[in-house]
Amino acid sequence: MKYQDSLQQASEKAAQVKAFLQHVGLAAHPVNYAVCYDYISGYNAELCHVIEQKLAARALLDDFVMADLYSRFLAPANKQQEQLLNDASSMVSRMAAYSDVAAEQVDEYIQQLDVGIYQLQQFSDKQQPVPLLQQLHQQTTDFRLSQQQLKQQLLLAHQQSHQLRQELEQVKQQRLLDPLTGLYNRFAMQNQIDLWFSEQPSRRVAAIAINLDHFSRFNQQYGATIGDVILTKVARKISSYVQSSGLPVRSGGEEFLILLPDVDLRSASEIAEQVRRGVEKLRFVSSRNKTTLPKITISLGVSLFQHRENWYQFLGRTAQVLQLAKQRGRNQVASEIMLSA
Structure with missing residues (x-):
């Protein structure tokens, strides 16, 4: 066992995990089981805190949420990759800074050598050159050439480090995106929320929760492959209504969330x-037999964050x-005003 539980302890926890999964209506597949086992064990404080907050808020715990929790808190490869990306990004930034400073220093030194060579040349023109002076002139000229080559290598290193930094940023950005729809994932959402409230603790944030109507029935009838295409196109349409300050998120299987600061x-x-109107106007045709697919509609709920x-x-x-x-x-669209009415 992960926590060196005795057979009796493991059996007791397994019974608690089973009861918890039944209570929240989740299947006991490996990801759900692993997350619940860690939660029941109580060793992962961050995971426990998030689940307790969700339970207190009566937030939905579905397979999508559990997979996100597993990825964030339990998957060691993801944690190691995140640390590796951060370390690599810091190292590349330091290398770029060092190469910039070194290139500037070499450039200044080359200018000093140019002055020295010019003065030696002037002195040689006025007086009879002696072998020692000629040797000094040649050595200075050769050293200047080597420094010029070093400068070119430093500039190349700077260009390569800049390119590597861009590639690392792309990898980090991909970790924040849902691979199917290209919208932001829950991890990115939490990062952005923390940033918004760190900048302005009393900030006003609105949320639009979106769910595709009868999408499970659509998937059963037409298959998950066509369903994924529909999700991608709907996500693209949703994202088109969000300006740069907002955040479009895929929060569940057929669920989306728009955060608007x-x-x-x-x-x-x-x-x-x-x-809602934009999605309703979308039309879909099957690529297999060119038949028109049923119209897709969405339901939306709008609320405003309360700081209490x-x-x-x-x-x-x-x-x-x-x-x-x-x-x-x-x-249709519902707002929290209707909820209190």
Whole structure:
């Protein structure tokens, strides 16, 4: 066992894990089991804190969320890769800085050598050159050439380090994106939230929760491959309504979230309606037999972050608003004002 549990301890924890999974309605496959076992064991403080916050906020725990928790807190390869990327990025930045400084120093030294060579040449023209003077002139000229070559190597090293830095940034950026849709993932969402509130603790943030209507039925009828294509195109349409300050996130299988800083509830509701209409206008044709696929619609819930609650409570409340849109017939926008009405 991971924590050197005795057979009795492992059996007791296994029973607790089974009960927990049944309580939240999750299948006992390896990822869900591993996350729950760690949670029951209580050794991973960060993981336990996140799950406790989600439970307190009555936030949904589905396979997508559990896979995200496993990736963030339990997968050692991901942690090692993150540390490796950070270390490599720091090292490359230091190398680039050192090469810049060295190139400047070499350039200054070459200028000094140029002055020395010129003075030696002037002295040789006025007086009869002696072998020692000629030797000094030649050595200075050769040394200048070697320094010029060193400068070129330093410039090349700077270019290579700059390219490597760009490649590392691309790798780090890919870790923040959902591989299917290209939208941001939950890890990126949490990083951005922390950044927003570190910049301005009282910042106003609106959220638009989005769910594709009857998508499970669509997947069963047309298959997961076509379903993935639909998800990608819907994600692209959702992202087109988000300006650079906002954050479009794939938060679940067929669930998306738009986070909008410095936006009030009314403006967020107007954006949500634009998104709803945009997705409703999409038309899909099967690439296999060229038949027209059913129209895809979405339900949306809009809420505004309250600073008396934690972030998971906020997302849980946003999910409740989204549920209201579904209860009212789907393909519509609901706001938290309706929830309190």
